[in-house]
Amino acid sequence: MNCNEAIExxxxxxxxxxAGAELAALGVHLDAxxxxxxxxxxxxxxxxxxxxxxxxxxxxxxxxxxxxxQLPLERSAPRKSWWRGWAVAIPMPAAGTAFAVLLAxxxxxxxxxxxxxxxxxxxxVTSHVRALVGDRPFDVASxxxxxxxxxxxxxxxxxxxxxxxxxxxxxxAGGRLDYVDSRPVAALVYRHGAHLVxxxxxxASGRSDARASALSTxxxxxxxxxxxGLAYWIASxxxxxxxxxxxxxxxxxxxx
Amino acid sequence: xxxxxxxxxxxxxxxxxxxxxxNLARWLTxxxxxxxxxxxxxxxxxxxxxxxxxxxxxxxxxxxxxxxTYYTHYRRVRARGQVAEFDEELHSxxxxxxxxxxxxxxxxxxxxxxxxxxxxxxxxxxxxxxLEFREAIVLRELEDLSYxxxxxxxxxxxxxxxxxxxxxxxxxxxxxxxxNEEIHELQRxxxxxxxVR
Numbered sequence: 001m002n003c004n005e006a007i008e009x010x011x012x013x014x015x016x017x018x019a020g021a022e023l024a025a026l027g028v029h030l031d032a033x034x035x036x037x038x039x040x041x042x043x044x045x046x047x048x049x050x051x052x053x054x055x056x057x058x059x060x061x062x063x064x065x066x067x068x069x070q071l072p073l074e075r076s077a078p079r080k081s082w083w084r085g086w087a088v089a090i091p092m093p094a095a096g097t098a099f100a101v102l103l104a105x106x107x108x109x110x111x112x113x114x115x116x117x118x119x120x121x122x123x124x125v126t127s128h129v130r131a132l133v134g135d136r137p138f139d140v141a142s143x144x145x146x147x148x149x150x151x152x153x154x155x156x157x158x159x160x161x162x163x164x165x166x167x168x169x170x171x172x173a174g175g176r177l178d179y180v181d182s183r184p185v186a187a188l189v190y191r192h193g194a195h196l197v198x199x200x201x202x203x204a205s206g207r208s209d210a211r212a213s214a215l216s217t218x219x220x221x222x223x224x225x226x227x228x229g230l231a232y233w234i235a236s237x238x239x240x241x242x243x244x245x246x247x248x249x250x251x252x253x254x255x256x
Numbered sequence: 257x258x259x260x261x262x263x264x265x266x267x268x269x270x271x272x273x274x275x276x277x278x279n280l281a282r283w284l285t286x287x288x289x290x291x292x293x294x295x296x297x298x299x300x301x302x303x304x305x306x307x308x309x310x311x312x313x314x315x316x317x318x319x320x321x322x323x324x325t326y327y328t329h330y331r332r333v334r335a336r337g338q339v340a341e342f343d344e345e346l347h348s349x350x351x352x353x354x355x356x357x358x359x360x361x362x363x364x365x366x367x368x369x370x371x372x373x374x375x376x377x378x379x380x381x382x383x384x385x386x387l388e389f390r391e392a393i394v395l396r397e398l399e400d401l402s403y404x405x406x407x408x409x410x411x412x413x414x415x416x417x418x419x420x421x422x423x424x425x426x427x428x429x430x431x432x433x434x435x436n437e438e439i440h441e442l443q444r445x446x447x448x449x450x451x452v453r
Contacts, residue, residue, distance in 0.1 A: 011422035015396070017403045046425040049432065050397040053375045054382060059278035063292050067274065067299045071263050123329065182328050 001025040006036045014043040116181075117213070120233065121224075123180045125217045127187065128198045128235035131176070137196065138174030138189055148175045152186055160186035160201040161230070163253035169193060170246055180233070190246070197236040197246065204231035212247060214240050223247060228254055266306050273315040274299060276399055277322045283394045284326045286383055294330060298322040316401060320409045323391065331387075373439070381431035389424035396421055 001009075001022075006029045012018050013026050030036055131137035140151040149162040155177055164172040171191045178187040178200065185202040204226045212225040223243040224233040232250060234243050277298055282291040298321045302309075309317055382390060388410075395401045395409060403421075407414045 008419065008422060011425060012403065012418050015403070015421070017418070042429050043422065043425050046428050046432070047397065050378065050382070050393065050428065053371070053378045054398060055375060055379050056275075056398055057279045057282040057291070058275050059295060060292070063278065063295060064271070064274055067296055068267070068271070070296075070300060071266065071303055126329065179328055179331075 001029045003029075003033060003036060006030070006033065007039050010036060010039045011043045014040060014047055117215070117224075118217075120181050121215050121217045121222045124198065124200050124222060124233045124235040125220045127178050127180065127200075128220060131187075131189070131198060132196060137176065139176040141174035143172045143174075145172060148172065148188070151175065152177075156184055156186060158203050158230075160188065161250075161254055162188060163250065165190075165246075165249045165253075168245070168249055170197070170249060192236070192238060192242065192246070195236055195238055197234060197238065199246070199250065200231075200233040200235070202231055204229060212244070214243065227251055263303070266303050269314050270299070270302055270306070270318055273318050276315050277318055279398060280319055280322050280391070280394060281326060283382070283390060283398075284323070284387070285330060290330060294322060294325050297329070298325040301325060313405065315399070316405045316409055319395065319399065319401075323409060377432065377435045378428075381428050381435070384431060385424055385427055389420055389427060392417060392420040393424040393428070 006026055009018060009022065009026055013023070018026060030040060140148055142148050143164060143166075145162040145164050149159065152160055152175070160175075162172070162175070164170075169192055173189045173191050173196070175189060176187045178185050180200055180202065183202060185200050188199040188201065190197040190199065212223055215222045215224075220235055220237055221240060221243055222233060222235050223240070224231065225247060226232070232247070234246060236243065238246075274295065278291055278295045281294040281298070282288065285291050285294065298318070302318050302321050305321070382393065385393065391410065392406060395406045396403075401409065403414050403417045406417045410417070412420075
């Protein structure tokens with residue numbers, strides 16, 4: 001065994017993960033090699049030091065209680081999804097309280113196992129709220145679709161259609177990459193009056209065009225549909241009429 | 257939807273590992289509230305998928321769900337070029353033959369760095385590790401998972417696990433050594449000042 005091979009295996013040696021011929025060969029090499037012996041003392045010291053001194057973070061007791069409460073203790077008939085009523089009752093939060101709503105909103109999982117639609121709605125709203133309160137709603141900031149669209153090349157496995165509608169007061173502000181439904185997606189950001197609107201787009205493989213559905217999730221409105229092999233999800237605090245208008249604009253632009 | 261999941265069995269099998277789940281989440285995000293959020297969501301997902309857990313270590317299985325929950329929902333995707341590059345030159349083994357100075361601190365009572373200080377320094381050093389090294393070292397040293405189990409949780413080959421742990425420890429050695437040198441320097445200048453009075 002030469003030094004290059006040996007030095008890579010020293011950590012495994014120290015962790016007791018080497019066996020048989022490899023273990024024997026490394027032992028022989030260490031006897032003859034001060035550089036690798038030095039590496040062994042580093043690996044060994046850090047291993048011991050971390051195990052002795054690094055902080056093992058234990059969960060707060062309240063967390064265990066919360067999780068236990070949310071696990072159904074007996075099989076029950078599916079209850080009416082009370083979370084929607086809860087979301088509607090909450091007034092539109094100001095940016096500062098958005099995170100509080102975000103955290104508390106996860107409680108909706110308790111009532112029943114949510115459908116895929118509800119889960120994705122929750123994910124897009126979470127992303128939307130993060131973008132609102134964070135300092136980086138876009139990775140690429142531009143109102144020019146010829147800047148935004150190519151930005152996604154090489155970052156996504158599809159090319160999202162990007163359009164700007166300034167005369168309709170839906171102004172492209174930029175775009176970012178995001179993760180929804182366990183896949184990377186395009187999030188296009190528009191300004192509409194005082195609102196910031198997120199339009200998430202990703203390929204909807206194999207599904208035929210689906211008519212639009214509108215949901216209310218934690219006080220935000222979500223509208224989604226499938227057209228031309230792409231799934232669109234709009235997350236915003238606009239009313240349904242405005243979301244519908246944006247949908248029509250986006251669909252018309254697809255034709256270009 | 258039919259529930260073939262036994263909630264009581266889940267409580268017995270998976271709930272004891274909630275601390276491990278939280279610990280990993282906490283080291284991944286560096287944030288208490290996010291860690292609670294991630295843990296809660298991961299436990300509920302684990303419950304939902306409990307039917308698919310056949311056998312094997314439930315802790316490793318749960319930790320994998322925690323990690324996936326973090327990467328899917330909480331980690332912001334960074335534009336290319338903003339991810340810190342790992343500098344191999346900076347972190348290779350030192351050129352001289354001396355034993356590293358790391359052990360000196362523990363054995364020298366006059367220059368002792370308190371245990372609390374050591375813990376803080378080490379925690380900061382681990383938090384400073386790039387994510388892929390941090391998660392490997394946490395799973396190894398704090399959760400005591402085998403290389404094979406770590407490979408399963410991180411979805412990488414065992415050779416990569418070995419390499420990441422190796423490099424993580426070297427990076428930590430640098431951080432610890434650097435921090436101890438600073439403390440020694442401060443203590444030396446403190447003592448010099450006191451003598452002058």
